[in-house]
Amino acid sequence: MIRLSKIRRGPLRGLVACAVACILSIAAPARAGVTEPGERPDQQFDFMNLLSHLGLHDIDNESWNAYGQFTYITSYKAPFSAPYTNANGSTNSLLPNSERSWTGTFTLYLGAKLWPGAEVYFAPEVVAEQALSQLRGIGGAIQNFELQKSGLTTPILYRSRLYVQQTIGLGGTRVVKDSDPLQLGSSVDSRRLVFRLGNFSVIDFFDKNSFSGDLRQQFFNMAFMTYAAYDFVADARGYTWGGVAEFDDDDWAIRIGRLAPPQDPNSLPLTLQLDKFYGDQLEIEHNHRLFGQPGAVRLLGYRNRENMGRFRDAIGAFQSDPSKNAANCTSYNYGSQNAHAPDLCWARKPNVKMGIGLNIEQHVTDDIGVFFRGMVSDGNTEVYAFTSTDRSVSFGATAKGSLWHRPLDVTGIGLGMGWISQAHADYLRMGGIDGFIGDGNIQASMESVFDIFYSVSVASAVWLSADYQHLTHPAFNADRGPVDIAGARVHAEF
Amino acid sequence: MRSSRALAFAAFATAVAVTMQAQAQQAQGFALERFYPSAPGGGWFVMDDLDMHGGLGGALSLTAGYAHDPLVVTDGTQHVGVVADQGFFDLGAAVTYDRYRLYLDLSSPLVIRGESGTVGGYRFTAPSVDLGKNTDLIVDARVGYDVRLWGGPTSPFRLGVGAQLFIPNGRREDYDTDDTFRAMVRVLFAGNVGSIAYAGQIGEHIRALDDSPAPGSPQGNELLFGLAAGPRVPVSKDGNTVLVVGPELYGATALQSFLGTTSTALEGLLTGRLEGTRDDGPQIRVKLGTGAGLNQHFGAPEWRFVLGVEVFDHDLRGARAGRASQP
Secondary structure (H helix, E strand, O other): OOOHHHHOOOOOHHHHHHHHHHHHOOOOOOOOOOOOOOOOOOOOOOHHHHHHHOOOOOOOOOOEEEEEEEEEEEEEEOOOOOOOOOHHHOOOOOOOOOEEEEEEEEEEEEEEEEEOOEEEEEEEEEEEEEOHHHHOOOOOOOOOOOOOOOOOOOOEEEEEEEEEEEEEEOOOOEEEEOOEOOEOOEEEEOEEEEEEEEEEOHHHOOOOOOOOOOOOOOOOOHHHOOOOOOOOOOOOOOOEEEEEEEEEEOOEEEEEEEEOOEOOOOOOOEOOOOOOOEEEEEEEEEEEEEOOEEEEEEEEEEEEEEEEEEHHHHHHHHHHOOOOOHHHOOOOOOOOOOOOOOOHHHOEEEEEEEEEEEEEEEEOOOOEEEEEEEEEEOOOEOOOOOOOOOEEEEEEEEEEEHHHOEEEEEEEEEEEEEEOOHHHHHHHHOOOOOOOOOOOOOOEOOEEEEEEEEEEEEEOOEEEEEEEEEEEOHHHEOOOOOEEEEEEEEEEEO | OHHHHHHHHHHHHHHHHHHHHHHOEEOOOOOOOOOOOOOOOOOOOOOOOOOOOOOEEEEEEEEEEEEEEEEEEEOOOOEEEEEEEEEEEEEEEEEEEOOEEEEEEEEEEEEEEOOOEEEOOEEEOOOEEEOOOOOOEOEEEEEEEEEEEEOOOOOOOEEEEEEEEEEOOOOHHHOOOOOOOEEEEEEEEEEEEOOEEEEEEEEEEEEOOEOOOOOOOOEOOEEEEEEEEEEEEEOOOOOOEEEEEEEEEEEEEEHHHOOOHHHEEEEEEEEEEEEEOOOOOOEEEEEEEEEEEEEOOOOOOOEEEEEEEEEEEOOHHHHHHHHHHOO
């Protein structure tokens, strides 16, 4: 949710907004599905506020809280132009006919205080979905951020988060943390250490952005959930296990984490051998005021060590021995039957993938904010958990409806762009596929999405949203597209 | 000549074994767990204190446990430990008001594994669940509603009824779900007589799955029963913390082969718990239990170990008032 009003409240507003945004948030997963709950305005209905107003709950110093959300999103993809689809036995093209996709999620967020400074959070979630073209054929601009790689049309219940958080105060001023999903109402030192251990999403704590992050209230397209090129470790739903440590010192924050990658690329099982395979993250954040308005800058680096294939190695293996093609794979692969194409299955071994990104958010007025994200990943290895993008940029603006006297309405406009590396393009051009893309051929180009939405608050905590997306060069292939996608969303919080 | 006969016999025996193996039916999995934790705030591990009272209140619970050999199938000569290790943790949340309680309980397996084999013409495939492979698994979610019909929260005899709905989630081959809705309706009773606390239940497990005659498998609806009792001893001078120690006996039997040896599970737990008794703020209850299958069939394990922690508050308004009155 856009946090404009909250950020401006109180003497420590910049710090509070940032600390709360960073610590509380939850975010989304790998090529699908996990978006984090944002802060909720005080005027919005929820049960915890109701209990507090009835004198049944101390919302400023909570020993427990419980929140929930429901989101249903439907998307319609119009037919588009494509000279070829799944050429030569490849399997990962976006189908050129009209298609409808939908997702439904229901989440509970439960929190309880364990001992001084310690909190436990638990979030069971139900998801059901139907993706466009079985979630194939789009790089980083998936039209619906809720889509999961392992999703089914039958509802599945799973544990999205279960973690313990320990805060150690180191002095400074007191910072108020409002009661929110995955955040107990409390106050903490502005200088503090925070440790989290358990099951969560990497983007619950890294790469937060007030105007492009809580997509259940904002953009529909996954390109705005986090960096499209951020191949953060996660299972097929977007969650993982591991630990995150954070040091907050007034306007500065630094956080590091080591987390578990999937056993095979884009699969559900995780490998918990964190000494051998892991995803390391390091993020530095600074909160500032520019022309009296709060903002934040975040620099993020990641380094994954996973059992993944390098594009050049796959090409080399195929060129030196054509029997090592996509149709002959004997180990984990994506099912291509192209006997004339290389495949990553012949090249998987422990490899390293790295990237670095810049994330900026800035209030322009009290109710309008702009954002920018840009990341460069090395582009040598395959997608392991998020999207096929190797380099990405996104920017845009979101606004609350206060200007037209509808303060709970939200609207936004954004542009997301992604690129693949030369090695990646060469591999695709030879007919190779990765976890999500591979048309059998490619004229490599930038994949981009223009996304515009408006969310109408039809009740205190219920929103109806309309969305339009124009996607060019799906799967980074200039031979195909553009694609027009219309969407609608119902979102309720309680 | 003798050696060639022996060779022929061995070949024949092997062929027969292979043929039998090939003809064996594949047994499907099912919801094996027989340990159904009481509602959050319920006091005992399986039984229920029925002490709901006050205004709007609630409870959160965490229960974890391990059961050894909960499913060993046998035809009298062969034994296969289809599920040898079963570990889980269970999170629950309840809302109470006056004598009513509504709760949600979610169980996550930590490990479910065993050995595969063929017994009685059925091929059993061992489950293989662990945290790495199943990082986010939640199995059959349980929604329940209990009400105390007779007696006060500490009276010598309390009577109530409860209903639970199991919403299927998981995979049968992992032995963590029937993949169908299940329900339980139970009559609950409890009381405090002097320093002795007791509780019990009798009810029906409404279960559509009937995989008989596969050994160890569900046979449709079941009768549930259980009883617990033990002394309740103050351990703090102000009496605000008490220790309750006592056994819990519980089990289930298939109605269609009532109290049959292989269609009845009976289990005993020796339990102890420390709990706060105040009504003016959140209280904690810590529970520990260990026990064994008294009739090790139908899901009762060879032995089991469980521990639990509950945070409960009988009356949130009382809690606020109590805190407000503190200096």
